[in-house]
Amino acid sequence: MRTLAGLFRAVEAETPYGGRSVTFEAVGSAWLKCGTRRRGERGEGDQRRTVENLSAEARADERLTVGRVLRFGGADWDLVSVEALRLGRVKLGLERVR
16 A cells, blocks of 8 residues: 655754754655554663654655655654665655654
8 A cells, every 4th residue: 555645854943042943844745655663662761762663665756865754644754764676666764753
């Protein structure tokens, strides 16, 4: 089954008080063929967080770069790896921290 995902890039700006604000700007969309989700934990001591990993396949697109965000199924997934599979197709490594 294929899923349509919105593709976003993070835009950082400095606030008037010296802080940083991050907004997300749409740069396109991609059809994904998603694999299975894997769950694990990351952190030390009491600071443990649940991490979900997901691999997906998509058409090759220069906008699919590490550091961007894919939004689908009501969640934001960080794009952590892009690997060429075959001509015109890429394998994406996605991660979501809860």
